[in-house]
Amino acid sequence: MILTSTFTTGLRRTLPALALAASGLALTGCVVAPAYPGDVVYAPSAPPPLQTEVIPVAPSPVHVWINRYWGWGGASYAWRPGHWAMPPRPGYMWHQPRWNHGPRGWSQHGGGWGPRRH
Secondary structure, eight states: OHHHHHHHHHHHHHHHHHHHHHHHHHHTTOOOSOSSTTOEEEESSOOOOOOOOOOOOOSSTTOEEEOOEEEEOSSSEEEEOOEEEOOSSTTEEEEOOEEEEETTEEEEEOOEEEEOOO
C-alpha cells in the first residue's frame, strides 16, 4: 500500500514536467524565419502586404527596433510583429529579412544580428 501511494504521488509530480518537456520538443520545429542571417527560405507565393504597426517608446536608449515582417512557416506565411530588443554585443545591428522573387519562387534572405555594415 505504501509503495503504491509513493509511486502515485511521484507520478503526479512528474507527469506535468514530462508534458511540458514533450510540448517544448514538439514546438522546436515551428520555425517561421531563418535561423541564421545567411539562411534562405523559399515560398511558392509572394508575401502579403505588411501590416501597419505603431512603434512604442523604446524601453532604453540601447534597445533597437526590429521591424515587422512576414515569415514563411513551411505551409503558409506567419506575421512576425515588430518589437524592441537589445543587441547581443556593442556595434551589432539588426539586419532586416527581405523577400526577393526569383526562378525558385519567393526567397526570404534571413534577418539577424550582425556587425554594422559600412
